[in-house]
Amino acid sequence: MDHAQALNQRREETARAWAISRGAVLVPAGLMLPVAGTDQFHEFHPHPEHAYLAGASAPAGVLAFDPGAGWTLFAHVPGEDEVVWTGAGEPLEETAAKTGLDRVLPLAALGQWLERRRGEPIAIIGNRDLLTDPRGYGLASFDHLELDVDEELSALLSLSVSESRRAKAPDELEHMRLAAQASRRGHLAGMRLARAGITERQLQVEIEAEFFREGALRTAYSSLVGSGPNGAVLHFAPSPKPMRDGELVLVDAGAEWQQYASDVTRTYPVGQRFEGVHRDLYALVLQVQAEAIAGVRPGVEFKDLHLGAANTLAAGLVDLGILRGNPHDLVDRDVHALFFPHGLGHMLGLSTHDAGGCLAGRQPSDRFGLKWLRADLPLQPGYVVTIEPGVYFIRALLTDPARRAAFADAVAWERVDAMLDLGGIRIEDDVLVTDAGAGVLTAAIPKSIAEIEAIRREALA
Numbered sequence: 001m002d003h004a005q006a007l008n009q010r011r012e013e014t015a016r017a018w019a020i021s022r023g024a025v026l027v028p029a030g031l032m033l034p035v036a037g038t039d040q041f042h043e044f045h046p047h048p049e050h051a052y053l054a055g056a057s058a059p060a061g062v063l064a065f066d067p068g069a070g071w072t073l074f075a076h077v078p079g080e081d082e083v084v085w086t087g088a089g090e091p092l093e094e095t096a097a098k099t100g101l102d103r104v105l106p107l108a109a110l111g112q113w114l115e116r117r118r119g120e121p122i123a124i125i126g127n128r129d130l131l132t133d134p135r136g137y138g139l140a141s142f143d144h145l146e147l148d149v150d151e152e153l154s155a156l157l158s159l160s161v162s163e164s165r166r167a168k169a170p171d172e173l174e175h176m177r178l179a180a181q182a183s184r185r186g187h188l189a190g191m192r193l194a195r196a197g198i199t200e201r202q203l204q205v206e207i208e209a210e211f212f213r214e215g216a217l218r219t220a221y222s223s224l225v226g227s228g229p230n231g232a233v234l235h236f237a238p239s240p241k242p243m244r245d246g247e248l249v250l251v252d253a254g255a256e257w258q259q260y261a262s263d264v265t266r267t268y269p270v271g272q273r274f275e276g277v278h279r280d281l282y283a284l285v286l287q288v289q290a291e292a293i294a295g296v297r298p299g300v301e302f303k304d305l306h307l308g309a310a311n312t313l314a315a316g317l318v319d320l321g322i323l324r325g326n327p328h329d330l331v332d333r334d335v336h337a338l339f340f341p342h343g344l345g346h347m348l349g350l351s352t353h354d355a356g357g358c359l360a361g362r363q364p365s366d367r368f369g370l371k372w373l374r375a376d377l378p379l380q381p382g383y384v385v386t387i388e389p390g391v392y393f394i395r396a397l398l399t400d401p402a403r404r405a406a407f408a409d410a411v412a413w414e415r416v417d418a419m420l421d422l423g424g425i426r427i428e429d430d431v432l433v434t435d436a437g438a439g440v441l442t443a444a445i446p447k448s449i450a451e452i453e454a455i456r457r458e459a460l461a
């Protein structure tokens with residue numbers, strides 16, 4: 001099945017799930033966002049619901065559905081001035097062939113299409129800027145059309161799309177595999193380049209250059225590079241800080257392929273070897289990750305995987321003399337979360353933190369050890385989740401007097417005080433849930449101590 005056929009099948013299934021008998025559904029891509037005070041625009045990202053259903057990624061596109069007429073894409077056609085400055089863009093016939101849509105019309109026809117549905121219920125998913133900025137879509141106003149925008153229905157249909165987006169189709173997985181391949185090339189380059197004197201920013205630039213050389217059009221998210229203490233900031237933007245021997249460097253960077261994200265973290269020594277407590281902690285995080293990946297299978301609750309990982313981590317920290325007590329009790333008291341405050345992972349796809357992470361009706365917990373868990377649902381075949389345990393020495397948490405008093409018995413504070421500049425270790429892979437268990441899309445990116453040290457030895461020889 002080619003990509004256009006896959007998109008047609010996706011739209012048919014979506015229409016069946018929506019089961020609406022009258023009215024229409026609009027799925028706008030969104031408009032370019034101006035950079036305030038300039039004549040420039042921010043980089044454009046189509047709304048994932050538009051990208052998912054239309055298979056198109058240009059600004060100001062509107063995918064429209066009507067249970068009688070089926071699907072129509074209204075696409076922006078550049079005027080002469082725009083052609084002069086930015087080019088003619090993709091011809092509508094080409095968009096039609098790529099997306100499998102029979103009807104791809106100029107955006108100028110959207111007004112008439114809506115006129116014919118005057119008084120009918122309309123659901124709007126995708127980007128809501130159609131309502132606040134109709135002129136950007138070539139409509140004089142939205143109100144004069146006297147359309148009945150049904151907010152409840154809109155939310156319901158959007159939820160239905162989020163649920164469909166959880167299990168990836170073969171064409172989506174192909175994009176995600178290519179994203180993973182580009183990420184591999186970048187991470188390998190980073191592992192070879194890192195050394196004392198190189199800045200975090202230099203490492204970022206070279207990693208991203210490899211993503212782009214492989215064919216990725218952009219990064220899936222802003223790359224994170226934190227060396228030494230900077231590795232303790234969960235989302236640390238690369239700085240001009242040079243790396244130093246004896247430090248670890250944490251690199252969280254992923255390539256995007258046809259809107260599909262990869263999300264990968266590797267942590268390695270700035271020198272040739274993982275030394276001392278770095279080595280112990282790295283081995284522990286790797287073990288936590290391996291156990292979590294081994295636990296991935298259809299039906300398993302992601303929250304249980306998270307709590308299992310928390311238990312293994314707590315047990316390991318007890319063994320290393322950093323925590324004291326029974327691991328289960330420590331996790332019940334959220335002591336592990338002082339060192340592992342984020343969730344085990346999240347859904348991945350058209351967004352880095354993809355839609356549909358929580359089952360309908362489930363609310364995020366306000367418990368310290370669970371409040372940043374972004375996925376709470378039973379896994380099913382076709383889902384792609386990240387598995388990304390970590391251990392961090394975060395001063396804001398570990399020097400807080402209230403926490404130190406509350407956990408006086410549970411944490412070996414004198415040991416922790418000696419490690420406040422250690423930074424952090426995170427190991428993150430993208431994992432496809434299969435009938436048999438797990439398929440790791442990013443498995444070819446080295447992470448064992450032996451593999452990483454072999455690369456580092458060769459790089460620094």
Ligand SMILES: [Mn+2]
Pocket residue numbers: 263346386388428
């Ligand atoms: Mn992630």
